[in-house]
Amino acid sequence: MSLHTARIVIVGAGLSGLYAAYLLARQGVTDYVVLEAREAPGGRIASADASGQVVSHGAAQASPVDRFDLGPAWFWPGYQRELGRLIENVFEQLSPVTHERLDSLLRPEKAGNEESGADAHEEAIGSAPAVLLKLRGSPGRPSLASMQDELAKLELIRGIELPADLFDGTSPRDLERCRQRVSVEVPRGLRRHPDVARITWLAAFVYLRARSLTDDLVDLLIETIHQIGARAERKVERELLEDLKRVSGKQNLLFNLADATLTQPDGVVRDVVFPVVDEQKLRDLVKEWKATGPTYRTTLRTVIRNSYQGHYRRMVPTLLAALQFRSNNDRHRPVMDALDLVKRFVDTKVHTFPPDEDVPLDGVVRGLWREAVMEKDAVGRDRVNRVTYEIAALEALRERLRCKEVWVVGANRYRNPDDDLPADFDLNRKDYYRALNLPLDAERFIADLQAEMGDTLSTFMKKSCRRCRNASIRRKTSQFDWLTEISAVPAYNL
Known part of the structure; x- marks a missing residue:
């Protein structure tokens, strides 16, 4: 096509010019021409010539990664030779069954009769496009419902069964490029792309989405555990402060009370004590002590325990089954042993752990729960209350996750800290x-x-x-x- 015969002339092969040409080509328009004064398309961010070779910027040679920053990469895949090889390699590694599972994310939801003979697993994955839109969604506010929604998304993605080493050695930037195509384009548009590109984009999206969902679940876990305690504190403080009236001059009251009782040790309280310290002031003093002393801690523990047992505890079995917690430091081994113990007894109805069970306490149970986790059985033996121990173990897990002392398999932000070190760090x-x-x-x-x-x-x-x-x-x-x-x-x- 020459300049004289073209019906449409696009001036400039920058991002906007290339995108205009791309849209024309998609509509079947061929009588257009793109004018560019520079030697390479892509505008100011161009880093590859027409053959896909890296071009220099001044005295410095562009790195191989930079070629994926140029405009043509989005519209003419021929400019992305390395990314093209990645797409072909991933497509070849995936089985036809995996191709079908990924593609089913883009299909409309089928009627119930049409799926009566299908496998239940395939039926769950084939509920698109709503499923794809759901996978794109962000988690809601920290709650049990939000955690259950994120767990459902993660289980759906895991059901696709991508090979664990599918993207080993792949540049994170390349993966992100593929993910973005799925994140911003509607399912109908994705179905129009060639199979090899579409399947790879979906695989990258699913791979990265699983990692981000794992991060979201850990965030929800951390915040939910915090909210259980914070809400209990607000509730207890609100109830106590409604009746609390601080008493001043406690030392004088104590002196007057002691003097009156010693003067008439055999007298009646109402006749001896109340004339010196009136009854209401003594009631206020008792309420103040309950609001600031051991009674407050006992009440707080009770509220937290009831809230956890009555509502939040149902998340524990699914959560422990979905997330794999690890630690590289033996110092935090007690927390890992505690989680294993909770997982082993999660489906039982025992009130306390068996007396012969080795229950780690040091490094797990602390502060508020130390004196509450132990109780006596019928024969006077010390036993560990299972529900109270679960709360203490989850609080310990929260603290370790926040400072990366415990990491999660398949996560991104909560990944193994050793993965961030150079390969030869130990040497x-x-x-x-x-x-x-x-x-x-x-x-x-x-x-x-x-x-x-x-x-x-x-x-x-x-x-x-x-x-x-x-x-x-x-x-x-x-x-x-x-x-x-x-x-x-x-x-x-x-």
Whole structure:
């Protein structure tokens, strides 16, 4: 097609020009021409010539990854030779059954009679396009229902059964390119693409979506466990504070009460005590103690336990079956053993674990639950309450997940931390630490960090607290540095 015979002329082979040409070609229009003054199409971000070879940008040679940033890559696959090889390789590795399962995500939902003879698994996967749109959706607010929805999506994707090593060695950027095609295009449009490209795009989408769904499930788990305790705290505090009236002068009350009772040790309470300390004030004192003492903790535990047992506990069997938790540090082995123990007894109705069962407590049960998890059986033996132990184990799991001490198989953000290290890290550990200017000894690293924090806080006080003369740094037992209470002095001119 020459410039003189073309009915449509597109000036500029940048992103917009190429996309206009792409749309014309899809509609069957052939009498158009694209004009470009540069040697390569793609506009300012072009990184490949017409043959698909990487071109230089100034003195530097573009990296192989850069070729996937250019505009033509989206419209003319011939410019993406490496991505084209990836598409062909993935398509060849997948079986015809997997092709069918992936393609079924794009088909309309069939009538019940048409699927009466189909396998139940294929029937579940064949409920598209609603299924594909559902897979694209984000999780809702943290709740049991949201967790169940995300688990259903993950099970649907796992039912497609992609090979575990399908995308080993594939660039994350290439995978993301394929995923984006499925994420932004309607199912009807995806069905128009060639089989080899469509199947690979769907496979990449399913692979990455499974990882993001696993992350979403972990996020929901972390937030839901937090909400169980937070809601219980708000409920208990609201109920107690409604009746709470703080009593002032407790020492004087105690002195007057002691003096009255010692003066008349055999007297009647109403005749001896109430004239000195009235009955209502004593009731207020008892309510205050209940709101701040052991009674508060006991009430809080009861509310958390009832909320978990009555509503949230139903998520535990499915969640433990769907997610595989791992840890690379033996220090956190008790938490992993606790999860295994909970999983083994998840389908039983026992109230307490058997007396001969090894139940890990140290590193799992702490704080609020330490005294509540143990109870006596009929013969006076110490037994571990199963429901209370599950709550303590889930709270311990939440803390380990947040600091990446426990990771999840098949996740992305919660993946194995060792995957983020260079392949030769163990062999060249000293070289890497030297390059980062970090000590190999953990204790020395902590000491250096504490010293740096102390110096920074001292500088902060000198420069920012010019009116504070009694400020200092003190070391707390929790091994954190904190500012002591700052006493202000009268203003003065510097």
